[in-house]
Amino acid sequence: MIDPVAFALPDARDGLYESFYFRGTSSDGRHAFWLKHNLLRRHGERGVTLENALVLFDRQNGRVEALYDKEDMSPQAMAGFLRSGHWEQAAANFASGSFFEISREGLRGRLHTAQGQASWTLALTRSDEVLYHFPHERLYHLPWPKKKVITRDCFLRFRGRLSCAGLDIEGEFLGMNGHNWGTEHAYEYAYADCNLFREEPGAYFDGFSVKLALARGLVKTPFLSMASLKLDGRWHHFNALSQIWKQRVTALDDYRWRFSLHNDTHRLEVSIDGRNPRIEPWVALHYDHPAGARSVVKNTKFASGRLRLFVHDSTEPLRELTSEHFELETLLPGNIPGSKGYVGIP
Numbered sequence: 001m002i003d004p005v006a007f008a009l010p011d012a013r014d015g016l017y018e019s020f021y022f023r024g025t026s027s028d029g030r031h032a033f034w035l036k037h038n039l040l041r042r043h044g045e046r047g048v049t050l051e052n053a054l055v056l057f058d059r060q061n062g063r064v065e066a067l068y069d070k071e072d073m074s075p076q077a078m079a080g081f082l083r084s085g086h087w088e089q090a091a092a093n094f095a096s097g098s099f100f101e102i103s104r105e106g107l108r109g110r111l112h113t114a115q116g117q118a119s120w121t122l123a124l125t126r127s128d129e130v131l132y133h134f135p136h137e138r139l140y141h142l143p144w145p146k147k148k149v150i151t152r153d154c155f156l157r158f159r160g161r162l163s164c165a166g167l168d169i170e171g172e173f174l175g176m177n178g179h180n181w182g183t184e185h186a187y188e189y190a191y192a193d194c195n196l197f198r199e200e201p202g203a204y205f206d207g208f209s210v211k212l213a214l215a216r217g218l219v220k221t222p223f224l225s226m227a228s229l230k231l232d233g234r235w236h237h238f239n240a241l242s243q244i245w246k247q248r249v250t251a252l253d254d255y256r257w258r259f260s261l262h263n264d265t266h267r268l269e270v271s272i273d274g275r276n277p278r279i280e281p282w283v284a285l286h287y288d289h290p291a292g293a294r295s296v297v298k299n300t301k302f303a304s305g306r307l308r309l310f311v312h313d314s315t316e317p318l319r320e321l322t323s324e325h326f327e328l329e330t331l332l333p334g335n336i337p338g339s340k341g342y343v344g345i346p
Contacts, residue, residue, distance in 0.1 A: 002140045004130050004152045005086040008181040009078075015043035015290025018181035020087040022107065022122075024158045024173030025196060025301060025325050031169040032057040032301035032325075033162050034283075035107065035120065036068075037090070037100060043290050048078045050092055052100050053342065054111060054118045056164040057281045059302050064281045065165040066343045067111050067118045069098040087179070106160075115165065122160035122173075129154045131206055133226055135239045145212070147182035154204045154230070155195055184289050185297075187213035187220060189331050190257040192272050194305060196325040203321055204230040205307060207238070207270070209249050209259055223249040227261055229268060229307065231319060236309065238263050254298055254330055255282070266318075267310040274303035274328045277346040284344035286337040296335035298346055303328035 008018050018039040025032045038051040053068035071094045073081065081092055091101040100109035104126065111118040131151035134140060140148050158173040176193060189210040197203045207227025211220050225247035226239040238247070238261035251258040255274040260267060274280055282300045289295065305326040308317040338344060 001132060001137055003086065004150045004179055005088045007082050007086060008148070009039050009041060009048065010082055012041060016041050016181060016183055017290055021178050022156070022175060023301060023327060024175030026169065027172045029325065030058065030060050033169065033173070034299065034301070037102065040288055041290060042292065046075050048073050050081070052098060052109065052111065054120060054162065054164050055283050056162060056167045056169060057301050058167060059281060062281050063167060064283045065167045066283050067113050067116055067164055068342045069094050069096055069111050069113055071095060118164040120160070120162040122158045125157040126153055127155035131228055133206070133228065133239060135237070135241065146184050147186055148180060149208070150179045151193070151206050152177040152179045184291060185287050185295050186210045186331065188333050190252050191329045192257065192303070192305070192326050194323050194326040197321045197323045199321050200231060202233065209252060209257065225249060225259055225261060227268065227270070229309065231309065236263070236266055236268065238268055254332060257328065257330070265311065267312065269308040270305070272303050272305040272326050272328050274300045282346035284346040286342055286344055294337045295331050296337055296344055297329060297331050299327070299329040301325065301327050
């Protein structure tokens with residue numbers, strides 16, 4: 001199977017974005033973090049923009065702090081960054097004094113920006129449990145789908161300290177490590193993951209619903225959905241290509257997502273509600289596309305959700321899982337970036 005930590009950028013024929021990111025929630029459920037490392041090569045260009053961002057969430061106070069730094073790298077500098085061949089041996093130094101380091105054992109970094117400073121030092125305990133969202137490896141190599149998604153580690157434990165613009169958090173965190181890349185961001189989508197369920201500590205959920213723009217944006221697909229659920233040590237995958245057009249989305253907006261999925265043996269009903277930024281901490285980030293477009297992506301680590309797993313068309317659920325620690329991310333085409341900056345208004 002494809003190496004989940006290998007750089008995707010060297011194989012790109014033209015424009016590509018790539019993100020290798022970490023998220024964690026504190027053991028007391030109050031704090032969460034989102035640490036992102038991004039690469040962007042625009043269509044028709046050889047140079048690459050390197051971005052590093054840290055977002056901290058404080059649920060008790062409804063506070064979010066986000067800082068980022070970026071630098072345009074020459075082909076020679078980028079070749080040096082990519083020399084190791086994979087993200088788990090990656091390091092970069094910015095002209096501003098910002099830097100980051102990624103290894104199997106830990107994460108370190110610092111951001112020096114006009115908006116403030118951030119830093120992090122985290123030791124990692126890996127499960128090395130990888131989730132490949134697509135049912136066939138060839139889908140990671142073919143031009144379609146244009147966005148590739150892998151969950152590098154479904155149960156990643158962190159221990160350490162993070163600071164961002166005056167918000168400091170320290171302790172133990174449970175989270176995940178994701179890796180995605182593509183020639184463009186989707187026209188519209190919702191994505192969620194969770195590994196902190198009340199009823200089953202070893203459960204894990206990860207999935208998305210997406211609309212794609214085809215024929216230069218003249219045609220939009222219906223929602224295409226995939227998801228996977230690990231329960232009682234067994235994976236239930238709802239990602240068959242024959243079913244992707246038939247999965248039903250009943251609600252999707254900035255802060256809410258409801259849908260149901262089927263496979264050959266089970267049905268999964270999903271309801272995730274992030275409420276709104278006046279109640280739960282949300283952040284809005286501006287994502288650049290390789291072709292030059294920009295999108296608003298909204299994200300929280302504290303959405304409430306319920307999963308109900310059924311056998312075929314049974315009316316009684318086989319299992320029900322609930323959590324207040326779903327990560328929920330949405331991109332709606334009607335949301336237009338209000339500034340040229342990376343951080344927006346949720």
